[in-house]
Amino acid sequence: MRPTVRTVSLDLATPxxxxxxxxxxxxxxxVSIEHEGVTGHGEVVASTHLATTARRARRDLMEHxxxxxxxxxxxxxGPVDPGTELALPPDVPAGVLAAVDAAxxxxxxxxxxxxxxxxxxxxxxxxxxxxxxxAHTIGITxxxxxxxxARALADRGFRLLKLKLGAPDPxxxxxxxxxxxxxxxxxxxxxxxxxxxxxxAAERLIPRFALPGVExxxxxxxxxxxxxxxxxxxxxPLPLIADEDAADHRDAVRLAGRVGGVNIKLAECGGVRAALxxxxxxxxxxxxxMLGCFTASSLGIAPAVHLVDRARWVxxxxxxxxxxxxxxxxxxxxxxxxxxxxPGLGVTPIDPPPPADGLSDHAARxxxxxx
Numbered sequence: 009m010r011p012t013v014r015t016v017s018l019d020l021a022t023p024x025x026x027x028x029x030x031x032x033x034x035x036x037x038x039v040s041i042e043h044e045g046v047t048g049h050g051e052v053v054a055s056t057h058l059a060t061t062a063r064r065a066r067r068d069l070m071e072h073x074x075x076x077x078x079x080x081x082x083x084x085x086g087p088v089d090p091g092t093e094l095a096l097p098p099d100v101p102a103g104v105l106a107a108v109d110a111a112x113x114x115x116x117x118x119x120x121x122x123x124x125x126x127x128x129x130x131x132x133x134x135x136x137x138x139x140x141x142x143a144h145t146i147g148i149t150x151x152x153x154x155x156x157x158a159r160a161l162a163d164r165g166f167r168l169l170k171l172k173l174g175a176p177d178p179x180x181x182x183x184x185x186x187x188x189x190x191x192x193x194x195x196x197x198x199x200x201x202x203x204x205x206x207x208x209a210a211e212r213l214i215p216r217f218a219l220p221g222v223e224x225x226x227x228x229x230x231x232x233x234x235x236x237x238x239x240x241x242x243x244x245p246l247p248l249i250a251d252e253d254a255a256d257h258r259d260a261v262r263l264a265g266r267v268g269g270v271n272i273k274l275a276e277c278g279g280v281r282a283a284l285x286x287x288x289x290x291x292x293x294x295x296x297x298m299l300g301c302f303t304a305s306s307l308g309i310a311p312a313v314h315l316v317d318r319a320r321w322v323x324x325x326x327x328x329x330x331x332x333x334x335x336x337x338x339x340x341x342x343x344x345x346x347x348x349x350x351p352g353l354g355v356t357p358i359d360p361p362p363p364a365d366g367l368s369d370h371a372a373r374x375x376x377x378x379x
Contacts, residue, residue: 009077011111012364013069014038015062018053018305021331025147027174027204034303035062038361039069041111043083048115048352050107051308057252058276060101066365068100073108083116091278102256102278109279110311110353117352124353125314128284139339139346140316143170143198143323151184155191162192166343169197170226170323174204178213189221197222198321203230203252210240218245224268224321226298227251234259238266249298249321260286264293269320271300273312280311287318296320306335310353313338313345334358 016036024031035054040047052065076094090096090105090112113124125131125138144166146157158169171188173181181201188197199217201210210228217225224247229237231252241248247268254260254267255276263270270290272283287297298321299312306327316322327333328340337355338345347354 009041009043009081009083009115011039011041011069011074011077011108013066014040014362014364015066016334016362018303018334019331020303020329022329023147024145024172024303024329025149026172026200027148027202029056031303036305036308037062037065037069037107038307039073039107039111040361040364041077041083041108041115043115043119046115046118048111048113048118049307049355050110050112050114050311051304052101052103052107052275053302053304053308055103055275055302058101058103060103064101065104065107068096068104069108072096072100073104083112084119087281088112089279089281091282102282103275105282106274106277106279106311107308109281110274110307113280113311114352121351123314123347123349123351124280124311125347126349128280128314130284130318135317137346137348138314138317139344140319140322141167141343142316142325142340142345143168143321144325144328144343145170145172145200145323146188147172148175149184151180151187154184155187158188158192158195161343162195164342167196168321168343169195170325171197171199172202173199174201178209178216181213182216185217185219185222189219195221198224198226198249198323200226200251201228203227205229207236207240211243214240214244214246214248222246224249226271227253234263238263241267244268247296251300257282257286257289260295261289264290264295267295269296269298271298271323272319273300273302275302275308280315283312283315287315298322299324301326303329305330306333306338306355307353307357309345310335310338310347310355313347314353316345 249269251271
């Protein structure tokens with residue numbers, strides 16, 4: 009199997025403000041793995057939060073992934089799970105593993121003529137393709153603007169919104185939530201302060217947000233003390249969803265049964281197969297699954313869409329935040345994401361892909377590092 013790598017820039021349609029930053033664009037690296045004329049694709053996006061840059065992703069794909077794939081020449085000879093099968097260094101970012109996992113699943117699905125969701129354990133071979141209502145994120149903005157966006161999204165078909173909280177004045181957050189509820193009656197809401205509150209402030213504020221339509225609060229306190237989050241969840245009138253405090257399988261096991269939900273992001277846990285292991289760890293614990301994402305193209309979001317029928321909450325709107333999505337195939341503009349029975353991930357590029365990065369193309373062809 010021979011990979012090539014391409015670096016692209018994804019611009020947001022509108023700057024997204026959260027409690028800790030404002031985002032206007034995101035770099036992405038596309039990895040394509042070819043076997044006998046068939047190609048599978050995956051995407052890793054740069055993330056300050058995860059300390060993953062496009063440069064780092066390219067380097068790991070060139071120096072570690074390419075030679076490891078060369079040792080597995082046939083993708084149909086057995087599962088090639090980047091997290092367990094490729095013997096990659098332990099410091100390879102989870103986002104890189106997730107991108108390679110996606111490309112291998114896309115490749116295998118195309119070679120077998122089956123969609124990714126039919127390849128996964130626990131899938132119903134005769135069931136309908138997965139689809140679900142997705143949240144759409146509204147960043148920290150003035151209440152009037154938030155209300156206008158919520159009304160427009162509800163008119164398009166959205167039934168679930170995620171509101172970013174964490175303004176310096178909590179009264180502004182309360183006003184924004186009230187404005188959205190008035191503008192879009194009956195809308196379901198998830199609130200996300202991105203860890204902006206102290207435990208003391210969270211215990212004081214969360215009851216004030218226990219309003220009709222508000223379903224849960226995501227990561228209200230700074231990550232790093234999951235036991236504090238669990239203690240807060242035990243006293244909260246709303247379900248608390250762990251996000252940054254539940255990045256991988258070990259974190260999920262620690263919080264199973266102690267919080268209302270865990271936000272599984274493939275770029276944090278290492279891909280589709282790693283996500284399935286997290287879901288298995290949560291099963292029967294009372295902690296429900298949320299599927300989340302970073303801002304990414306449809307290529308980056310698609311792997312998670314193949315899992316939406318296994319989640320309580322779906323927040324897969326990263327491609328909807330872009331000024332222009334270079335891939336298509338998972339929908340979402342009407343509030344519902346889904347995939348059909350097209351082989352592989354089910355996404356296609358809108359335009360021909362850009363040329364492969366020169367160094368990575370050399371590495372992929374030779375199985376070594378940069379020249």
